[in-house]
Amino acid sequence: MSEAVIQKEQAAEEKKSFKHFLSKFGALIGLIILVVVLTFMSDKFLTVNNVMNIARQSSINALLAIGMLLPILTAGIDLSVGSILAISIMTMGIVSVNMGMSPILGIIVCLAVGAGFGLLNGLLLTKLRLPHPFISTLGTMNIARGIALIITAAAPIAGFPFMIQYLGREFVGPIPVSFLLVIAVYIVFHIFLTRTQTGRHIYAIGGNKEAAHLSGINVDRVLIIVYTISGLMAGLAGLVMVGRVNSAFPLAGLSYELDAIAAVIIGGASFFGGVGTVWGTLIGAMIIAVLRNGLNLLNVSADFQMAVIGIVIIAAVYVDVLRQRNSKKN
Amino acid sequence: MKKKFKMFGAAAVVTSLAFVAGCSGGGDDASGSGDGGGNESVSVVLKTLSSPYWKYVEAGAKAAGEELGVDVTVVGPSAESQVIEQVNMLEDQVSQSPGAIVVSPSQPDTVVPVLEQAAQTDLPILLIDSDADFEGKTTFIGTENFTAGQEGGKLLASMLEKGDKVALIAGALGNPATDDRIKGAKEALEAAGMVIVAEQPGDSDKTKAMSVMENILENNGDVKGVFAANDDMALGVLRAVEAKGLDTKVIGTDGTQEAVESIISGGLAGTIAQSPYNMGYQGVENALKAIKGETVEERIDSGIDIISAENAQEQLDFLKSISE
Numbered sequence: 001m002s003e004a005v006i007q008k009e010q011a012a013e014e015k016k017s018f019k020h021f022l023s024k025f026g027a028l029i030g031l032i033i034l035v036v037v038l039t040f041m042s043d044k045f046l047t048v049n050n051v052m053n054i055a056r057q058s059s060i061n062a063l064l065a066i067g068m069l070l071p072i073l074t075a076g077i078d079l080s081v082g083s084i085l086a087i088s089i090m091t092m093g094i095v096s097v098n099m100g101m102s103p104i105l106g107i108i109v110c111l112a113v114g115a116g117f118g119l120l121n122g123l124l125l126t127k128l129r130l131p132h133p134f135i136s137t138l139g140t141m142n143i144a145r146g147i148a149l150i151i152t153a154a155a156p157i158a159g160f161p162f163m164i165q166y167l168g169r170e171f172v173g174p175i176p177v178s179f180l181l182v183i184a185v186y187i188v189f190h191i192f193l194t195r196t197q198t199g200r201h202i203y204a205i206g207g208n209k210e211a212a213h214l215s216g217i218n219v220d221r222v223l224i225i226v227y228t229i230s231g232l233m234a235g236l237a238g239l240v241m242v243g244r245v246n247s248a249f250p251l252a253g254l255s256y257e258l259d260a261i262a263a264v265i266i267g268g269a270s271f272f273g274g275v276g277t278v279w280g281t282l283i284g285a286m287i288i289a290v291l292r293n294g295l296n297l298l299n300v301s302a303d304f305q306m307a308v309i310g311i312v313i314i315a316a317v318y319v320d321v322l323r324q325r326n327s328k329k330n
Numbered sequence: 331m332k333k334k335f336k337m338f339g340a341a342a343v344v345t346s347l348a349f350v351a352g353c354s355g356g357g358d359d360a361s362g363s364g365d366g367g368g369n370e371s372v373s374v375v376l377k378t379l380s381s382p383y384w385k386y387v388e389a390g391a392k393a394a395g396e397e398l399g400v401d402v403t404v405v406g407p408s409a410e411s412q413v414i415e416q417v418n419m420l421e422d423q424v425s426q427s428p429g430a431i432v433v434s435p436s437q438p439d440t441v442v443p444v445l446e447q448a449a450q451t452d453l454p455i456l457l458i459d460s461d462a463d464f465e466g467k468t469t470f471i472g473t474e475n476f477t478a479g480q481e482g483g484k485l486l487a488s489m490l491e492k493g494d495k496v497a498l499i500a501g502a503l504g505n506p507a508t509d510d511r512i513k514g515a516k517e518a519l520e521a522a523g524m525v526i527v528a529e530q531p532g533d534s535d536k537t538k539a540m541s542v543m544e545n546i547l548e549n550n551g552d553v554k555g556v557f558a559a560n561d562d563m564a565l566g567v568l569r570a571v572e573a574k575g576l577d578t579k580v581i582g583t584d585g586t587q588e589a590v591e592s593i594i595s596g597g598l599a600g601t602i603a604q605s606p607y608n609m610g611y612q613g614v615e616n617a618l619k620a621i622k623g624e625t626v627e628e629r630i631d632s633g634i635d636i637i638s639a640e641n642a643q644e645q646l647d648f649l650k651s652i653s654e
Contacts (some may be wrong), residue, residue, distance in 0.1 A: 301405070
């Protein structure tokens with residue numbers, strides 16, 4: 001091999017690794033830029049108190065987003081998480097406040113109802129063979145919200161026992177328990193997606209469903225697991241929300257699926273499936289929370305905030321589109 | 331290539347931020363004009379800023395700020411349903427340590443934990459429009475929604491005859507403000523001997539209320555009167571009624587400009603105004619009193635205006651003067 005060729009290859013290698021670096025850390029770089037800019041613009045931004053506020057404010061969406069990552073990795077979607085959150089907390093309220101039963105039972109009911117509706121999503125998709133999870137989860141989105149309103153006659157429930165409020169309300173030192181929960185959950189998801197067979201199957205299905213099926217992966221089983229976990233995370237996010245505001249109301253989580261999807265996409269996951277990481281999703285959720293909080297501190301109106309987040313979503317996905325186009329060319 | 335794209339993404343974020351910051355900076359200047367030096371600051375957190383009603387509250391708060399020389403910041407989520415976003419905004423306002431907080435909670439229970447934390451620093455907290463079960467509050471300024479509904483019911487009954495059929499259009503299920511208005515109206519209408527043939531939610535939305543009314547008219551073409559829990563719904567109902575060529579009396583609540591104009595042109599029969607402007611104004615006025623350590627009444631009634639064809643022009647002139 002001539003020198004020139006080796007040099008060329010080395011250069012290509014370097015270029016590739018630089019590309020790799022950028023595609024891996026693009027969202028992180030975005031977050032860092034955001035933090036730097038906001039630090040200059042508001043002297044209240046980079047204070048311990050405010051950073052802890054951001055940690056707390058991001059936790060509900062972070063939990064929904066990590067659940068949402070799984071369907072998106074399989075080239076699917078889960079539109080029902082906001083509604084599942086609502087029905088989970090309303091049933092928990094009925095059990096542990098209205099009926100006065102043990103808070104532990106309430107927590108179990110909350111998570112079980114979440115997982116149950118997730119399971120329903122999975123079954124509708126795989127057993128009824130509905131054409132796309134957009135349809136099945138759009139259906140359960142309405143069903144769960146409707147039931148949440150009906151069973152409570154649309155009234156909020158307040159006065160939850162301390163144990164239920166713990167996750168959303170308390171602190172360990174200056175750090176909110178809800179954020180510690182987020183970190184723990186993300187570590188578990190990281191291990192699940194990278195170290196277990198089912199985790200790898202999720203990526204495989206997203207990469208190519210037919211190929212995954214032909215290589216002996218039980219696609220239906222994996223999809224059912226995926227949607228059940230997404231529902232479970234909605235229940236967990238609900239538990240955190242109840243602690244945060246000491247109440248449950250049937251319109252809770254309205255349109256939260258959109259923020260969760262936005263976090264996953266900003267975090268670098270591909271809508272076509274097979275691409276996306278746990279830590280990217282966390283960064284996506286943080287970017288949304290930091291943006292909202294920073295814009296609040298600057299007293300930017302909510303209408304502008306919506307527009308800004310819209311721009312960020314489009315910019316993030318546009319980068320993804322270009323990446324795809326590029327890799328096809330190469 | 332790659333680098334360029336990433337830079338593009340980053341640039342987009344930064345420019346949009348700068349753009350927004352520029353806009354907000356401009357807004358601050360506008361609201362801060364006329365201020366004296368060494369101002370007290372009051373943060374006002376509303377249910378939303380995206381409906382006429384809350385715009386009047388905002389106008390009242392800002393007017394008080396200008397007249398009394400207080401720096402007033404008014405914020406609110408993009409919709410009343412964004413409950414947790416409102417809690418976040420409240421938290422973010424508290425963290426900027428204003429002199430006082432004025433808040434109108436979408437779901438009263440949800441703001442209590444944040445308010446309890448804020449009250450530890452002796453921050454005066456005033457509730458307007460919707461009360462919350464929070465012991466540390468300085469005052470609650472508002473009108474009873476129930477009373478507003480009652481007045482609406484009485485006004486409607488005064489235009490009809492005993493035994494006439496009436497319908498009620500409620501807000502979104504579970505919204506305590508609109509639910510209470512409906513309860514009040516129902517009581518007044520029943521007391522006056524009206525027959526309530528329908529009670530349906532119109533989600534505080536004009537279009538939704540219009541189709542709800544169309545359905546009601548299918549079954550009860552002889553409905554003589556309608557009470558709607560807000561003006562947007564009343565206007566939707568009016569469209570459905572006019573499309574059928576009926577002379578049904580429609581009463582709304584809130585007293586928005588659009589509703590008042592409709593009354594003048596012979597559309598709506600009346601509306602019950604809860605003087606949102608007063609709530610905003612008195613919120614800031616009393617917040618300043620609390621900051622200065624003066625006594626503030628525990629419960630302040632911001633008043634109800636009954637608006638019908640007789641006084642609609644007067645109300646319109648007032649609304650136009652405050653929305654400038």
